[in-house]
Amino acid sequence: MTRPARPTPSDAVAGLTAYRVPRHGAPIDLVLSGNEGVAPPRxxxxxxxxxxxxxxxxxxxxxxxxxxxxxxxxxxxxxxxxxxxxxxxxxxxxxxxxxxxxxxxxxxxxxxxxxxxxxxxxxxxxxxxxxxxxxxxxxxxxxxxxxxxxxxxxxxxxxxxxxxxxxxxxxxxxxxxxxxxxxxxxxxxxxxxxxxxxxxxxxxxxxxxxxxxxxxxxxxxxxxxxxxxxxxxxxxxxxxxxxxxxxxxxxxxxxxxAGDADVRRYVATVRAERAALTELLREAGAEVPDSEANFVLARFPDHAAAQWLHDALAGLGIAVRLFGEEPPELCGAVRITCPGNANDLTRVLHALRSALEPGALIVEDRLALACLEGQPGWYFTTTAEGIAAARAAGAVPIGLTGPEADPPEALVAAGAARVVSGPDALEGVLPAAVRAQGLPSAPRVP
Ligand SMILES: Cc1ncc(COP(=O)(O)O)c(C=O)c1O
The missing domain is CATH 3.40.640.10 (Type I PLP-dependent aspartate aminotransferase-like (Major domain))
Structure with missing residues (x-):
């Protein structure tokens, strides 16, 4: 038998890779990807x-x-x-x-x-x-x-x-x-x-x-x-x-x-939250199995749609679990952990609406962004500053490339869900209702 020149893994380990979940480059401050509960008493x-x-x-x-x-x-x-x-x-x-x-x-x-x-x-x-x-x-x-x-x-x-x-x-x-x-x-x-x-x-x-x-x-x-x-x-x-x-x-x-009173409170919160998440996701067209856990699974028609939700939520600072194209039964699926408190639930429900049911698609128009007033929307911009403004307004921030644009890495570091050449690059993930209204055009580069 020939001896290998360097250490090799056993047959059992050779086919394995370390556990890793897809991560987005945008800053995240609400992690709903790991099904963790809320913090215990200090x-x-x-x-x-x-x-x-x-x-x-x-x-x-x-x-x-x-x-x-x-x-x-x-x-x-x-x-x-x-x-x-x-x-x-x-x-x-x-x-x-x-x-x-x-x-x-x-x-x-x-x-x-x-x-x-x-x-x-x-x-x-x-x-x-x-x-x-x-x-x-x-x-x-x-x-x-x-x-x-x-x-x-x-x-x-x-x-x-x-x-x-x-x-x-x-x-x-x-x-x-x-x-x-x-x-x-x-x-x-x-x-x-x-x-x-x-x-x-x-x-x-x-x-x-x-x-x-x-x-x-x-x-x-x-x-x-x-x-x-x-x-x-x-x-x-x-x-x-x-x-x-x-x-x-x-x-x-x-x-x-210390007893489990706080655990029981958390469980009651989770039950209400998963009902709200299930309802919203089903309304938005996802297939959501009835869940009795502290998360819900949303199935979309394809991986691109699931990837969009993952990216759009990351643009709003929220991490959820995106599954890959394998195994096939999870292709197009995203799992969202119940946040466990009212403020974060409001935030994630709004972010889901923004990602999946935007009422407005705005290109580089701060006045229009300000007028969104909590309505769901997408904001296209060439600057890191615009990305930050979109995040603050709760609109999905999307970077635009162009000769005058900030570099794509800077846009992602500021929180861009995606960096694209123009709104039509996202046509594949646009909800039908929005597609019917037509896409806004990218700003002309002087
Ligand atoms: C179904 C199931 N079992 C077991 C575990 C292991 O959890 P832990 O090792 O954190 O106790 C997990 C963690 O996500 C899980 O989802």
């Missing part, structure tokens, strides 16, 4: 600042947090493993129960890390379509084989927000007793029904939960798996001994001790 940090320095000096123990979670869910501590985010718990579970020759059944689309974790352990991914609506239990059951090592039920599912029912879990667990039922409830707090009790009553199910979403601690990287002690022991064995830092364990304990 006292949490004060408590950490006052902690004994042993918290940093010593290797950490997650046992106190596991005991607190066990008490919360009425379990034995051996039935809880605390991990570095739900991600760590899921990856360990795949390591523990999957491998070459074993299959994992995944709904598609779903959380993008799941197929990656499967590939890392050499398992075969079996996709079952779940575009939204009811969980495809019959199709999943038809896909079960003696080699099935795990069946994933992500509920609410990311990125659609669709949910499974307790009966789906019971049927799956009974029909595939040789497989682990991976019940990923990362967004479970936001759903109408908590599947935790149903899943915990099953002999082959593990429940995955996280402090990252409803509890507002994504930066602490805290998640956990719950289930039968034997299954949990394999998940524990498949990870490193000190995966979660001492400060994160302390934050989790303090967060639980």
């Amino acid at each position: 006292e949490l940090l004060a408590g950490l600042a006052a902690a004994d320095l042993e918290l940093l000096r010593r290797y950490p123990s997650a046992a106190p947090l596991e005991a607190a979670l066990a008490a919360r869910f009425g379990l034995d501590p051996a039935q809880v493993v605390v991990t570095a985010g739900g991600d760590d718990a899921l990856e360990r579970t795949f390591r523990a129960f999957l491998g070459p020759g074993r299959e994992v059944i995944l709904p598609a689309p779903t959380f993008v890390m799941l197929p990656k974790y499967a590939q890392l352990v050499g398992a075969t991914v079996v996709d079952v379509p779940w575009p939204g609506g009811a969980f495809p239990t019959d199709a999943v059951l038809a896909a079960v084989t003696p080699d099935t090592g795990a069946i994933c039920v992500v509920s609410p599912n990311n990125p659609t927000g669709a949910v499974a029912a307790g009966d789906d879990l019971r049927r799956l667990a009974a029909a595939a007793p040789h497989a682990v039922l991976v019940v990923d409830l990362a967004y479970g707090e936001m759903a109408a029904v908590d599947l935790t009790p149903v899943a915990l009553a099953l002999p082959n199910a593990l429940v995955f939960r996280t402090f990252s979403k409803a509890w507002g601690l994504a930066g602490a990287r805290l998640g956990y798996a719950l289930g039968p002690a034997e299954l949990v022991s394999w998940v524990r064995a498949a990870g490193n001994p000190y995966a979660v830092s001492g400060p994160s364990v302390a934050l989790g304990l303090a967060r639980l001790a």
Whole structure:
């Protein structure tokens, strides 16, 4: 066998790329791309600042947090493993129960890390379509084989927000007793029904939960798996001994001790916000599955339309999650996280209207821009200053190229959603109502 001249990745890693989401160059101050919850109470940090320095000096123990979670869910501590985010718990579970020759059944689309974790352990991914609506239990059951090592039920599912029912879990667990039922409830707090009790009553199910979403601690990287002690022991064995830092364990304990009144308030806000976002996006022609998570998915006819919404919102300082042309079931899709407060919701609703239903298309006319007065619109300009004025007025800022124009990089740095040669370059993404009125013409260059 010939020896390669330099280090090469294993077969499992060779086909993978690091997790990366598309970013726009415009300045962003409202991030609605990661499904994070709102910030936790500030006292949490004060408590950490006052902690004994042993918290940093010593290797950490997650046992106190596991005991607190066990008490919360009425379990034995051996039935809880605390991990570095739900991600760590899921990856360990795949390591523990999957491998070459074993299959994992995944709904598609779903959380993008799941197929990656499967590939890392050499398992075969079996996709079952779940575009939204009811969980495809019959199709999943038809896909079960003696080699099935795990069946994933992500509920609410990311990125659609669709949910499974307790009966789906019971049927799956009974029909595939040789497989682990991976019940990923990362967004479970936001759903109408908590599947935790149903899943915990099953002999082959593990429940995955996280402090990252409803509890507002994504930066602490805290998640956990719950289930039968034997299954949990394999998940524990498949990870490193000190995966979660001492400060994160302390934050989790303090967060639980403070109670969940603020989590419940956040969930109530999210439910109202996702209804408002769904309604507006559907009115604007997007296909939006019913969501029970803290985000909504908007499907447009093609990738260009989705890319436009992503860019236009970035022009207004808002980041949302744009999906690529692959996998095909997410081509043309944008996922928007509920902001979690009234001011930001008003802002994002206006930005969506500006991007998708502009009442006015203005070219280099500050007076007309001033007259917009909160109405949705697009503003074409050759200057960084014009871009800033458009952003301040809530109009989608679009840079124009030309001999006298500021350089395209300067226009994007100022916040331009796009830099184009003239308004007609955007004809492909113009809403039909606006197209009927005709495009304004670009200013003549003297
Ligand atoms: C469905 C689902 N599961 C698990 C996770 C992992 O979250 P974390 O590792 O932050 O707990 C995410 C994160 O986005 C998710 O969407």
